[in-house]
Amino acid sequence: MRSPQRGVHRAKAPKVALCSTGPSGPTAPGCMTTRNNHQRHQLHEQLLAVHRAGLAAAATVETAANRIVRRRAIREGDRALEDLLRDLDGLLRYFARRFAHDHHDLEDLMQTARLHAVRALPSWQPNGGATIATWVATFLHSELRSAIRRIRPHHEVLTSFDINALDDLGLEPCVVEQAFEFVESATDTGDRLDRLHSTLDPHDALHLAEMARGDVGAAGSAWARGRVRALVAHPTSGVMQTTATSSPFPRPSTPIDIDADTAWVAANPEPQPNWTVLARCAGDEQADYFPPRGVAYADSTIERCRTCPVRLDCLAAGSQDSTWPGMWGGHPLRARTAIRKAMRTKHSKVTTK
Incomplete structure (x- = not known):
């Protein structure tokens, strides 16, 4: 016998909307949120x-x-x-x-x-x-x-x-x-x-x-905290690339010279906004710019920094914190420490008539 229920379209249960990422707040597929x-x-x-x-x-x-x-x-x-x-x-x-x-x-x-x-x-x-x-x-x-x-x-x-x-x-x-x-x-x-x-x-x-x-908390050393901040902020991380709201401009290519770069950073201590968008190292292997202690930087890494259109902006960003390791603007931490020391010495001199 034919079932009396056959051919009858049953009403489907309403679908429960899954969480999704939107401008109102972060959610994710598979999780149910009960509050907005x-x-x-x-x-x-x-x-x-x-x-x-x-x-x-x-x-x-x-x-x-x-x-x-x-x-x-x-x-x-x-x-x-x-x-x-x-x-x-x-x-x-x-x-x-x-x-x-x-x-x-x-x-x-x-x-x-x-x-x-x-x-x-x-x-x-x-x-x-x-x-x-x-x-x-x-x-x-x-x-x-x-x-x-x-x-x-x-x-x-x-x-x-x-x-x-x-x-x-x-x-x-x-x-x-x-x-x-x-x-x-x-x-x-x-x-x-x-x-x-x-x-x-x-x-x-x-x-x-x-x-x-x-x-990283207070338990980590200053070096560990600086390394975490540097790894996140460096152009090779790809994190800073996604925040661009204005277009930076490329700067003329200049040789890597500590005296000339010190003078430039002293006159321009702040990098231009969103400079990481033009960085040549974006997409490179981050380990090349953050090698273990005692390991020399490769010549190819230094060459990429030398030809980078925002090398000086990178140097200004990397010179703002003395605990940031890695290669910034063609200069490792030791060179950037010397740049900061030269800048402090220059600013500490007061001329009087």
Whole structure:
């Protein structure tokens, strides 16, 4: 018998709109958000207000009324923080799933990102700062860099000799397998870090460079913090290329001379806006401009800097911070330190009649 329901068109269930990246705020396919950006901003402002109220109550004389105010502020802050993290959980999981190998790795990465989010709530500026996607991705960026730092000592030891010759050294099979895992893990972590950069909103690139300063934290040395900032700001990173709002102009080609370049930087301490768009090194291998300590720069790298149409702008940008390593405007860190010293000496001389 023919089913009475056959031929009847059933109404389809309405499709739930997935998250997408738009001008109103950062979202991602596969994550469901329950609040819009305006509500997130209100939660963030509430958290900051509660934090200020708690500090004010702690600074006053301890009384029963002050204790009640402080406890109420703590409860309100906990509820607002839970709501904000619950709303961001889908976005966190979307980003973390792309860079985790298994369930345990995913949960570890999620927990680390949540911890970073709690500690860095005051650094998020919803009214004019980075979008939530970049804010969240920055914490994963920090964790991946930490993983690279943990792997690097083993990677340097293992790559100092031919890894394929490990079997001839009479080592246990587990040692050989672990050696290969270290090398593969270092390569894979670097690839994941590159993919993370590609997921960021282009208009948040400048703010990401600022957030990278606090990303390494006080535990890192001045050299480590300067290296992170330099790697993000250098034209070879490709991050600064996407923020162009005006067209820079090329400058005449000049030879690399420390005296002439010092005079130019002293007269023009600020590079022209969006100079990185014309940089010749854009798209080059970043390791050529940031080699390990003690390794000389290749002649081809210096030649690219010499013929760069914005070489002097690059030098001005690289001379603003004495802890920035790498090749900037054809000058390594030691030469740029001498340029900064000469500029300070020149400005310190006061002529009197």
